[in-house]
Amino acid sequence: MTGAALALLLGVSACGSEKSAPDAPVQDEAADRAAQLEAQKAAYADALAQAQASRGAGEPALWTLSDEDTTLHIFGTVHLLRPGLDWRSDALDAALTDADTIVFEADVTSQAAASEMMKFISTEGMLGGGQQLSNLLSDLEKAELQKALDHVGLPLGAIEPMKPWWAAVNLSVLQIQSEGYDPNSGVEMVIGAEAREADKSFEYLETIDEQLGRLANMPTDVQVDFLISSAESIEEGGDVLDTLVSEWVDGDVNGIGLLMSNPDMMGSDEVYDALLKARNEIWVGKIEAMLDEPGTSLIAVGAGHLAGDDSVIKLLEAKGYEVEGP
Template structure:
């Protein structure tokens, strides 16, 4: 595997681990790890593997190192209010019901059929979720469309370049310098619960620390990227000779998080810390809602700014990306054949979903 200039021996070892990992790991966990996890199972191998020397600076300085003061009191007040809002959303999601199987949607014209399947990027291996309808959608696809390419050599190089330039502080800043003493103590407690030493995360920018924590929790709880929906679809698609296409690059996908201000990234991190205390319960509820095809429940849990930490985080993780995808999807109607679009379930649920945006533009999308 080609090396990356400027990485030390430890970082090159980490790079090999990334190369050997499955192609995907995204989802949305308490859900702050929504689609951040796309390619982010790999991030866990970067804990303690920060680059020893980065020769190439990011093309544009991240606001995460701009040094603006964050209002810890404002954040503490927001975190006091959020649990009640989240509890109400979770209660409503539990009360909602689906059709008993993961939801499918279809957009079609005279010579093109586009099927949509919301995905969960890591699942428990024992979960059986494929229905005859889903199997037919996979088997009938001439082209399978995922969120981003994370498996090609070029994508791997760009992914590592992005992580090393946008995921770590390069000016000596340490993560805890952005937090209040109380927040640092909470972070240490969350890290202890998932078996990560805080020293390993000190060079991380807050968004990357949040993703690492989320992924580690999922893996510890028995969620497996090999059992994730994209992995299952990809194996079947390769076997049947289907083509692959992607809606965005990894830089586009993760760049929104990396481009958040200092304070917004810390909001994201502390929302993740808050979610660690819920353990597997919220994760299993999320999967239950997806497996039941409960689009309303998924919208309450995933397409919800309160569940992701703040409106800016929600915008860069969900709404902004959905808006970029819709024109690409409608352009696919010019391509004769059958297409399967498999993207994180949160992108297909709620008021800002791809499905809602398509319908608002006048397209008839069959399904819930």
């Protein structure tokens, strides 16, 4: 589920030190990994059955938080979508029309953002000192990664200079795009273009450094697990993505939470915290601050952040706010 989860969004230090060779024989490592994969598949199958049994309102979920002079519409997005998918709703269109300001996770389209991204990746996404990614992996992990690379048609040399977290991101995005998903059809790109044409203001919940830094700062062994989990899910990625998008289009917040917004589906507590939980907690404070400013805003963030027990919505409600929505 790791690659699919990333799509709905993004000891040992993360500086690229070598991972020690496993003490157990390769066959024991392979058996342990196979057992882990079977457990993950069983957990996903159970979550899928529960998600398919639940239903949404038939359109992507939208919430509203307001006080005397401020209205905040909160909409869950998918960052990449198949071109031509019908996902618009009257409720979203009204919220977009009414909003003075559009709030996204991070600025990923401006020239300044592109420069910031290049600088961050050059310092935090690449291994230094002539190290190679494959040196951080066991023989079994190398084999799993190579199978995934063969599946998407990417040579190992293309990711050898990358730290594991950045290799995982690139592998997942390449796989997603190979399935026909297009960032230009993603919700933020569509909403952003319309908002710019209407001369609306833009705000962001985090910087590129803050967004990707949580992944870059994970310990190296956790980054490797993230990479290998992404590699192992490559062949099932298209089906997983289609299922998640179907749940999103139906507005099935419970289903999204079951399939994505929990540690079991994200591969580990560390990845779950880095991608979702820690960010949600910070965003809630920023959303609270927005209530101090009059006006109407549309907050559009990955749908996974608005589902599950640690969602932005649940955290706001725990603070005593009344959030209207599903």
